């Protein structure tokens with residue numbers, strides 16, 4: 001398989017070389033190759049009941065993840081494209097237990113939840129061909145067991161116990177109120193950077209005073225998301241306001257003509273009378289109780305209150321309105337941007353780490369080590385080293401100017417941007433600025449504060465002296 005993206009192509013060539021060393025290295029190359037050629041893996045994390053599973057369903061386009069007001073998700077589940085619909089329950093001991101499960105069934109668990117690392121779930125889905133989605137139990141100090149499952153799969157499992165790790169390339173962090181200190185602390189332990197971690201302000205349809213309040217909750221949430229993005233800029237790239245509920249309803253085919261007709265019948269009813277109707281035990285002549293419950297479950301208060309006019313135009317119109325209001329389009333765009341640009345660098349980092357690991361344990365260590373070094377030196381993978389330095393600096397000194405400088409280099413799409421100048425700056429100005437930055441770095445290298453900073457300075461000096469033109473990777477085949 002060939003790929004136009006230079007990062008993919010370079011790694012692919014490297015893995016072919018690894019396979020050519022012979023013996024069991026062909027099998028290793030194959031197993032590492034699956035990391036390279038599978039769709040980006042996005043993990044959804046956040047507080048208990050923040051709406052994670054609902055959002056996962058919306059993104060998959062099918063109601064596969066259990067969502068409920070009372071029941072909590074209790075296993076980490078990896079949703080990926082594949083036929084037939086099936087699952088494998090992976091124990092914390094690394095053993096896999098295959099189970100059969102229909103497309104709309106819950107996965108039967110052959111182990112007690114504390115013994116489960118995660119569940120691999122396959123189902124045929126076009127959406128999952130582009131993106132593997134990982135649902136996690138909510139973070140909460142009240143449900144220690146579930147919380148542990150998420151932490152184990154996302155943090156502890158990461159480099160040490162590969163069998164128990166979910167290996168995500170990007171993360172979506174969901175919150176419906178200001179994140180707490182312990183949540184921010186959890187995020188800082190995840191192996192992600194603000195470049196591949198996206199914030200979602202969930203339940204936007206009930207934000208603030210909610211649907212019946214004085215302000216439109218969606219507008220209010222959008223404003224708040226801008227503030228949160230500024231506040232959390234050391235953690236997430238952006239904050240997108242979302243109504244997962246409206247997105248789920250409009251993206252999973254749950255909404256029928258019957259629902260639209262029922263809602264359309266309430267058009268023109270004054271708000272107070274509408275509230276009374278939904279609260280009353282004896283309003284069956286207006287709408288039967290079960291229909292009212294269904295409508296609230298599908299649309300939420302906001303959708304019921306504001307979707308009535310549109311509903312009179314039929315289910316397709318109501319569905320389009322829900323999609324538009326839900327904010328899911330904005331989230332998909334942000335996800336695409338972060339997975340195409342930064343998840344691939346993150347993935348390249350994981351592949352090089354696998355090679356490093358292999359070089360410690362394998363008899364052909366010399367050959368593997370020199371292959372890894374050769375790959376790290378390849379121009380297409382120059383940014384992987386910058387990313388690794390950025391990750392280390394985020395852990396040791398997130399406020400340092402070097403950390404900022406690394407981020408500038410990573411996010412730039414032009415040579416001018418890399419040295420912090422506007423993209424259209426003239427070449428002489430770019431050269432002069434690179435020289436100035438080199439001088440500063442050489443000064444700093446005389447008195448650095450940490451090993452991470454030492455390494456970062458070496459990388460930055462290399463970046464400014466032998467710049468390769470930044471490329472915008474194309475998305476993996478889907």
Ligand SMILES: Nc1nc2c(ncn2[C@@H]2O[C@H](COP(=O)(O)OP(=O)(O)OP(=O)(O)O)[C@@H](O)[C@H]2O)c(=O)[nH]1
Pocket residue numbers: 047048049050051052053054055066067068069070071072073074136137138139202203204205206242243244245246300301
């Ligand atoms: N109004 C409204 N309700 C939502 C939204 N998203 C989820 N809910 C409701 O909130 C409840 C919990 O949703 P889930 O998706 O199960 O939340 P979760 O984060 O997966 O919960 P845990 O897995 O238990 O941590 C359900 O009753 C959902 O219908 C939303 O955007 N708006």
Ligand SMILES: [Mg+2]
Pocket residue numbers: 052053054066067072073135136137138
């Ligand atoms: Mg859940």
